[in-house]
Amino acid sequence: MSLYSKQVLKHFKSPQNVGKIKNPDALGKVGNLTCGDVMYLYLKIGKNKKGKEIIKDVKFETFGCTVAIANTSLLTTMVKGKTLEQAQKITKDDLVKKFKNVPLIKVHCSLLAIDALSEAIYGYYKKQGREISPELKARHEKAEKIGKEIKHRHSSLVELEEELHEGHS
């Protein structure tokens, strides 16, 4: 007996694409206000045969609950090899549907994974000086607002992490 569906537990037990990418082409860092989850999504961008930009590699790191971890893992498996346009079309409902049954209170965690992806793509386009769709821009603004709050809440952890990093380098 478990609170979560088989599909959620599968990804939670053996999350796919965990870790970071060195010198990523895109990085999405998001946090969720409500439950304090934090998620980093790294992308390596390449081109397919038709010359369209695709997600060549993807990795993630998540501080969060079962659904948050499972969601990011699921999303990474769904976007790998997809064009950036295709990847942007994935919604939180797609994730929820794949997981069959997500407790209502946890649905927002699915949004967090989508936000991380949007943020990564937004940052990538911006870096390249490309045009950004109003929809992506709106998503970015919302994620940024929530992120500010999270940074405040997790500041001690981020500081500790930076401190330790310095200690080792």
Place this chain on the structure above:
Amino acid sequence: MKRVYLDYAATTPVDPRVAKRMLPFILEKFGNTMSLHSFGQEAKTVLEESRDKVASLINAKPNEIIFTSSATESNNTALKGCALSLPKGKDAKHIIISSIEHPCVVESAKWLKKQGFEITKLAVDKYGMVNPEDVKKVIKPETILVSVIHASNEIGTIQKIAEIGKICRERNVYFHTDASQSFGKIPIDVKSMNIDLLTASSHKIYGPKGAGLLYIREGTKLIPLLHGGGQEKGLRGSTVNVPAIVGFAKAAELCKKDMTKEAKRLNKLGNKLVKGLLKIQGSHINGSPKSYLPNIINARFDFVEGESLVMQLDFKGIACSTGSACSSTSLEPSHVLLATGLKPQEAHGSLRISLGRFTKQSDIDYLLKVLPDIVKNLRKISPFKNSYKF
């Protein structure tokens, strides 16, 4: 798969001796305590015997005990019943609670606030202790009730109840304590501790669910939540749940018999557990190192989220709970841990391990065997762990 239950603070299994004692009152002696015939009187007699037994555990008189359905009901009755009886007149509407109460006390106080009562919350120190001096400072002529949890259900910290009780008694203020976690586990004396109202629960001490008690010191003004047929001195209408109460009393009797020995045993196991937990790098124990219940241990692990930890332990057959809240019912970090000064992410990373009567050394060993790897794996996923060598 091996299954290890380490969530006794959530609920306990019914002791087989308790179940055996209850059975005749489900099958044959099923009478209604209010009935005049022999079936009813049989039930009435055992109800009063049960009252004697639970009363003796806290040095109360049997007529100072009412049985309820749960600790939640007892706490609701204590707070609302006392407040709405307006013991000091209609202008005295001030209530004091601690900042680490169980949600049923917090929510009752919130509701009373909406009804026009003034609520003051007492801060706690980093160990979760209320300073009795603070109680002195916030009591005023309008104060009618102070409610402080005896032992925290999350971190196990035991409050200086006797001192707080004395302060309240001297100032003519009712004092209530929620003893759901401590009743039957550590000695309680309502007389020497100056307690006016005390809540206890059956299912935390190997009794069945569906029974609780409220100790009401003689002379304490209280109005009932449930109006009905005059049961429990008119303070709690409802046909009396005799089987559950018989079980509760038997459970209390068993706890009383072995209290010192069992506390010692659990303390020993708990100490071993704490020692083992602290061997995991980046681990911390929440709560008080001095004044704590022997069976509740609350720990946290840097960079790891509590709910994930609970789920991973569940995969290994180990049942614990999170002080964090990304549980299924609430997303907010634990108000108890936040009150002790923990940051939200630290509170989110906490794990409550609670031991009990059927916990063995091998259970602790098993937990300590699987936990380090689980923590390690979750840290691998965490974005905060980089360059921390585990």
